[in-house]
Amino acid sequence: MRKEIILFTILIFFIGIIFVGAQQEKDLETGPGTEVIKVGGVKVLAPKGAKVRQEQGRIIVEDLAEYVGRRFEQMDKRLLELEKKQSELEKKIEELKLAVSSK
Numbered sequence: 001m002r003k004e005i006i007l008f009t010i011l012i013f014f015i016g017i018i019f020v021g022a023q024q025e026k027d028l029e030t031g032p033g034t035e036v037i038k039v040g041g042v043k044v045l046a047p048k049g050a051k052v053r054q055e056q057g058r059i060i061v062e063d064l065a066e067y068v069g070r071r072f073e074q075m076d077k078r079l080l081e082l083e084k085k086q087s088e089l090e091k092k093i094e095e096l097k098l099a100v101s102s103k
Contacts, residue, residue: 051062
């Protein structure tokens with residue numbers, strides 16, 4: 001009987017741990033444009049793509065100006081790459097048009 005009580009207590013203890021862990025995961029629901037980033041043993045809710053760092057025990061998420069500036073720089077680079085590809089494809093299309101029309 002005593003053995004059964006101990007086993008029952010241990011079972012309840014582990015079920016409690018699982019429930020609390022699941023509840024903590026549920027509390028960190030992300031909204032549109034956000035993500036959960038794990039830094040050390042801490043979870044931080046931050047904008048997608050934001051840089052998070054740990055300095056002297058503090059968790060620092062880059063501020064809005066840094067984030068927006070970095071994202072615009074990335075988008076500018078991507079736009080230039082896409083414009084270059086588009087230009088190359090337009091040249092290839094013109095070459096193909098000339099090849100087809102000359103036949």
